Amino acid sequence: MKFKLNIVFLRSGTYLDLVLLIFFVIVSWYFMRKAVRGEKLPKLRHIPAIEAITEGVGRSVETQKPVHFEMGVSGGQLYSTLVSMTLASLTMLRHIAKLCAKYGARLIVHLPYQAESIPLIEATVREGYKEEGKSELFRLDDLRYYGQGSLTWDQGVTASFSQDGVGLNLAVGIFYSDVTIPLEMAKIKGGMVIGGTGRWIMVYAFAMMCDYVFLGEEIYAAGAIVSENPLMLSGIIVEEWGKFFVLVFLAIGFILAAIGLNVGKLFAL
Amino acid sequence: MSGNKKEPRIIWEKLGDLDYRWLYGLSIILMVIPIIQPIGLPTQVGEATKGFYNAIVNLPPGSVVCVLFSGSAGYADEQEAGFVATWKVLFEHNLKVIFVSTAVDSEIILNNELGKMVNPESYGKKYGIDYVRLGYAPLDEVGQASFAQNIRGIFAKDVYGTPLDEIPLMKDINNYQKIDLLYFQYLSCTDIEWVIRQWVVPYGTKAIVSCTTACGPMAAPYYPKQIQGFIAGSGQGTELEILSKNPGRGAVLSDSKNFGILGLLLFIVFGNISYFGKKFGKRGE
Amino acid sequence: MSFFRYQLPTIIVTTCGIIMLLAFFTPFDIFTTIKANLTQWMVVIASTSIWLGFLYMCNAQYHMLKRNPTRSQKILFVTPFAFFLLFFIVGISFPKDTNSPQYLWLFNNIYSQVSMTITGVMFFTLSSAAYRTFRASSIDSLALILGGLIYTLRLIPMFPYFIPWLVPVGEWLLLVPNVGGGRGAVIAAALAAMAVGLRTLWGREVVLKEG
Amino acid sequence: MDSWEVLGVLVGVFFIISVLSMLWKDNLYFRLGQQAILGATIAHTILMNMKNVLNIALIPISKGTIILIVPFILGLMIYLRLVPKYAWISKYTTSVMIGVGTGVMISGTLRGQIIDQVKATVVDIFSATNTYTVLNGVIIAIGTVTAITFWIFTREHKGVLGISAKIGRIFLMISLGANWSGELILYLTAMVGRLIFIVNIFIKSVLLGIA
Numbered sequence: 001m002k003f004k005l006n007i008v009f010l011r012s013g014t015y016l017d018l019v020l021l022i023f024f025v026i027v028s029w030y031f032m033r034k035a036v037r038g039e040k041l042p043k044l045r046h047i048p049a050i051e052a053i054t055e056g057v058g059r060s061v062e063t064q065k066p067v068h069f070e071m072g073v074s075g076g077q078l079y080s081t082l083v084s085m086t087l088a089s090l091t092m093l094r095h096i097a098k099l100c101a102k103y104g105a106r107l108i109v110h111l112p113y114q115a116e117s118i119p120l121i122e123a124t125v126r127e128g129y130k131e132e133g134k135s136e137l138f139r140l141d142d143l144r145y146y147g148q149g150s151l152t153w154d155q156g157v158t159a160s161f162s163q164d165g166v167g168l169n170l171a172v173g174i175f176y177s178d179v180t181i182p183l184e185m186a187k188i189k190g191g192m193v194i195g196g197t198g199r200w201i202m203v204y205a206f207a208m209m210c211d212y213v214f215l216g217e218e219i220y221a222a223g224a225i226v227s228e229n230p231l232m233l234s235g236i237i238v239e240e241w242g243k244f245f246v247l248v249f250l251a252i253g254f255i256l257a258a259i260g261l262n263v264g265k266l267f268a269l
Numbered sequence: 270m271s272g273n274k275k276e277p278r279i280i281w282e283k284l285g286d287l288d289y290r291w292l293y294g295l296s297i298i299l300m301v302i303p304i305i306q307p308i309g310l311p312t313q314v315g316e317a318t319k320g321f322y323n324a325i326v327n328l329p330p331g332s333v334v335c336v337l338f339s340g341s342a343g344y345a346d347e348q349e350a351g352f353v354a355t356w357k358v359l360f361e362h363n364l365k366v367i368f369v370s371t372a373v374d375s376e377i378i379l380n381n382e383l384g385k386m387v388n389p390e391s392y393g394k395k396y397g398i399d400y401v402r403l404g405y406a407p408l409d410e411v412g413q414a415s416f417a418q419n420i421r422g423i424f425a426k427d428v429y430g431t432p433l434d435e436i437p438l439m440k441d442i443n444n445y446q447k448i449d450l451l452y453f454q455y456l457s458c459t460d461i462e463w464v465i466r467q468w469v470v471p472y473g474t475k476a477i478v479s480c481t482t483a484c485g486p487m488a489a490p491y492y493p494k495q496i497q498g499f500i501a502g503s504g505q506g507t508e509l510e511i512l513s514k515n516p517g518r519g520a521v522l523s524d525s526k527n528f529g530i531l532g533l534l535l536f537i538v539f540g541n542i543s544y545f546g547k548k549f550g551k552r553g554e
Numbered sequence: 555m556s557f558f559r560y561q562l563p564t565i566i567v568t569t570c571g572i573i574m575l576l577a578f579f580t581p582f583d584i585f586t587t588i589k590a591n592l593t594q595w596m597v598v599i600a601s602t603s604i605w606l607g608f609l610y611m612c613n614a615q616y617h618m619l620k621r622n623p624t625r626s627q628k629i630l631f632v633t634p635f636a637f638f639l640l641f642f643i644v645g646i647s648f649p650k651d652t653n654s655p656q657y658l659w660l661f662n663n664i665y666s667q668v669s670m671t672i673t674g675v676m677f678f679t680l681s682s683a684a685y686r687t688f689r690a691s692s693i694d695s696l697a698l699i700l701g702g703l704i705y706t707l708r709l710i711p712m713f714p715y716f717i718p719w720l721v722p723v724g725e726w727l728l729l730v731p732n733v734g735g736g737r738g739a740v741i742a743a744a745l746a747a748m749a750v751g752l753r754t755l756w757g758r759e760v761v762l763k764e765g
Numbered sequence: 766m767d768s769w770e771v772l773g774v775l776v777g778v779f780f781i782i783s784v785l786s787m788l789w790k791d792n793l794y795f796r797l798g799q800q801a802i803l804g805a806t807i808a809h810t811i812l813m814n815m816k817n818v819l820n821i822a823l824i825p826i827s828k829g830t831i832i833l834i835v836p837f838i839l840g841l842m843i844y845l846r847l848v849p850k851y852a853w854i855s856k857y858t859t860s861v862m863i864g865v866g867t868g869v870m871i872s873g874t875l876r877g878q879i880i881d882q883v884k885a886t887v888v889d890i891f892s893a894t895n896t897y898t899v900l901n902g903v904i905i906a907i908g909t910v911t912a913i914t915f916w917i918f919t920r921e922h923k924g925v926l927g928i929s930a931k932i933g934r935i936f937l938m939i940s941l942g943a944n945w946s947g948e949l950i951l952y953l954t955a956m957v958g959r960l961i962f963i964v965n966i967f968i969k970s971v972l973l974g975i976a
Contacts, residue, residue: 009580009582010581014579017578020879020880024748028753043919044918044919045922077866079863079869080870081866084746084747084748084750085747087754087759087761087762113607115600115843116858116859118606118610119855120762120859141617142614146803148373148810149669150343150669151665151668152805155668155672155787155799156799158787159795159799163791176457177676177951181675181676184682198743203941204941204945207698208698208945209683215916217916218916220749220750221918232753235746237919238748238749239742239745239748240919243742246741247913250883253883258891267881267888285689287685290788292681293678293681296956300957300960310711312711342661342665344951345666345670347954347955376653377652377662411593486947489729502709504711522954526710532681533685534703537699540686544691545690559856563859564860566857567861567863570861570864570868574871575868577868578868579872592861594836596836598837599840599843600814600840601814601821601822601840602822602843603858605811605844608807611807630796633801634803634807637801637802637808641808642811651816652813659773663773664776664801665806665809667780668781668784668798668802670959673952673955674955675788680949684949693935697939698941698942701946702946703942703946705947706949706950709950731905731936732943732944734909734936735908735936736940737885737886737905737912738915740878740882741878743878744874744882745879751871751874755871762860
């Protein structure tokens with residue numbers, strides 16, 4: 001059996017993508033509208049790592065050691081397929097900046113090598129301090145840049161840990177193999193370690209080295225939760241509908257395959 | 270009596286809480302032993318490596334092979350055994366080779382290794398006729414798609430600044446049609462999909478790949494249908510060295526790896542003895 | 555003023571995003587051309603802005619010295635600038651620039667060596683993490699140990715030679731349960747990324763709102 | 766070996782030991798090496814990017830591709846971040862990039878990370894040729910579905926969802942272990958490589974003079 005669809009204004013092989021996109025747009029629109037109107041959104045499952053962040057900041061204040069934030073040596077990707085992760089990590093940065101301003105902990109941010117993302121990072125940290133009304137605590141020299149490659153970044157972060165001490169090490173963002181050294185070194189130096197990434201291949205490092213971990217997708221959900229913004233929270237509901245859609249999609253696939261259709265070709269539409 | 274009861278528990282605690290530096294030191298010592306005194310533990314040649322080798326040697330002489338090379342300084346040990354052996358095989362079998370670097374460090378590594386480790390001149394190969402170097406371009410998926418369609422769109426000149434039209438080898442070559450085999454070396458495991466999506470599926474180009482050990486499993490499902498063979502890391506690089514009778518540094522690496530892991534295994538056993546010791550020690554109280 | 559400061563950037567985000575989507579979904583050449591141009595622009599922008607990082611590095615170095623003006627700190631302050639100049643001057647002053655033998659000497663003996671050593675150091679960090687976490691305390695950690703150790707032993711040349719079943723079992727763990735779990739993780743993360751992406755195009759992403 | 770090669774080896778060993786010394790404890794020698802690498806890497810990054818700017822922007826502009834002046838100016842606008850009064854102008858550059866990035870992300874994610882993954886899950890079972898591969902396909906499908914349910918946030922993990930999430934967790938843990946082992950071996954190779962360099966090249970060739 002052959003499946004052939006020809007729509008003039010659509011590239012072939014993108015039909016299913018469009019269906020999925022339209023589904024997402026409608027669901028997003030619906031829940032964002034609900035959020036704007038102030039309607040109640042469902043309650044979210046508890047993520048222990050979020051409270052641990054506050055605890056870690058508290059501990060840093062007690063021990064008078066700084067809080068470190070990393071988004072990865074290549075964590076400032078703005079024009080790649082990982083841009084969502086950069087944004088999620090910025091949400092977390094804003095949260096930690098607010099907490100540090102509130103409790104008076106020093107925040108050291110280890111910048112990614114993508115210089116084009118620095119303005120965004122600086123603005124995020126400044127905004128966090130500003131929201132707590134403590135702009136004067138912001139220190140530009142605590143944004144540290146190391147250039148490209150894990151060789152310099154890992155050493156730089158480790159040296160920072162040694163020099164300034166580490167109370168809490170929060171690592172959320174796009175991580176490649178570069179993350180294992182900072183996580184383990186922070187742990188060895190006696191700091192509390194919390195982190196997560198959306199790149200599944202590196203999640204193992206967080207699962208094994210962190211005190212509290214955001215497993216994979218949890219970084220997005222956590223970002224939304226800590227922002228305490230209903231619009232952001234509505235995003236989690238959108239994801240949830242997406243999961244439901246995928247499961248249905250999978251079930252339909254199984255049924256179609258079971259009755260003998262060529263699913264490979266159907267999915268290629 | 271109580272002293273007797275407490276003593277083993279202290280040992281359990283110690284075993285599970287050893288300073289990491291003991292582990293680091295032990296591992297280093299274990300790794301160094303085979304380097305000083307090579308042992309020569311045997312290696313078996315796998316199917317994927319055989320496929321990789323056969324894909325090259327079965328090409329008719331004069332076929333064009335395009336090497337998309339993303340060597341990285343940080344992974345040189347992992348990659349070197351594989352790509353050096355591959356280049357040697359390419360030159361031994363009278364193939365025409367186009368070298369392209371796809372990562373920042375690659376061009377420098379290429380510059381370094383092509384000539385030192387593998388010298389085309391020693392195989393009687395002439396630049397411009399038997400092989401050519403196009404230089405560096407960040408060829409991600411989009412880049413590879415346009416490279417496959419129009420090479421001159423990305424490289425108007427070779428690495429020495431000669432326009433491609435003036436290079437004998439490149440005269441008739443401007444897209445996938447004249448490329449008989451693609452050899453893609455990549456770093457990030459999912460990059461293999463670029464070759465599948467941009468070369469193998471649309472044009473049916475024959476392809477072989479090499480990657481790091483960690484990426485091997487991701488490449489495995491594509492063999493032998495989409496790709497002709499693959500080399501994952503220095504382990505399989507050693508296999509290619511054996512297969513092509515070009516001994517290199519892979520063998521020592523393998524020996525040293527065999528020993529280096531033992532320290533970690535021992536410590537994991539310590540950790541578990543300590544865990545269960547503590548657990549059952551408590552129960553006994 | 556507020557329009558230029560707040561609304562216009564959002565409009566730019568949305569427009570650029572929609573153009574990229576149109577280039578993906580529609581077969582019209584105009585969008586493909588714009589997309590190709592925009593993609594090239596990104597590289598230009600990223601490359602042009604690279605000095606910004608250097609300026610931040612200088613600032614951090616300067617303050618580090620100011621806070622702690624000891625002799626050793628002074629040496630530590632000068633070192634990066636000395637090496638910066640060394641690499642930079644060698645990199646531009648010989649024919650063939652960064653491909654000159656002089657620059658390659660620096661690159662191979664310093665940059666590559668350190669790069670490879672850092673990769674090597676990661677072996678130790680992963681080892682000590684495994685020593686700490688590979689304790690069969692629950693089903694979860696047992697699964698972690700199983701997935702970790704069997705495949706590790708399969709990849710070490712010696713073990714499959716003595717224990718041949720490691721090869722099929724190792725590959726099976728990797729190509730079946732690993733793929734299953736990994737696939738679920740990839741799909742879930744992709745869905746979340748989509749939600750963030752759409753919110754961004756909608757102009758509702760909170761972190762992009764500040765000035 | 767000529768004197769430059771010997772010097773190269775000495776420099777290399779200096780930096781390798783400097784990096785390794787950080788595993789022992791923090792010390793001035795490590796800091797010195799770290800600061801040197803900091804300068805060297807930033808110089809290397811800048812050199813490579815300047816080459817890019819020259820080749821893909823400035824040379825084409827001088828040859829008449831005027832449009833490329835736009836990304837070049839956008840790139841320069843990033844530096845306004847340093848001038849507090851005009852810092853907001855740098856937002857235009859990041860907006861263009863994020864817009865393009867989001868477009869690329871959405872179009873790439875839909876197919877590659879959602880549809881294709883679902884497709885593979887179905888096809889794995891129905892294209893299988895024998896009982897063994899069918900069984901593997903079923904296990905992968907179970908892994909995928911249960912792993913997805915692990916990331917459901919709006920319901921507490923109790924009852925059927927609880928069991929499913931627990932099974933998903935086991936799959937995820939195996940996957941994490943397998944990822945760990947792949948990387949471990951990679952780093953082990955790198956470490957062995959450096960030790961081979963120290964023993965064979967530095968100690969044997971340079972210090973002891975054995976060919």
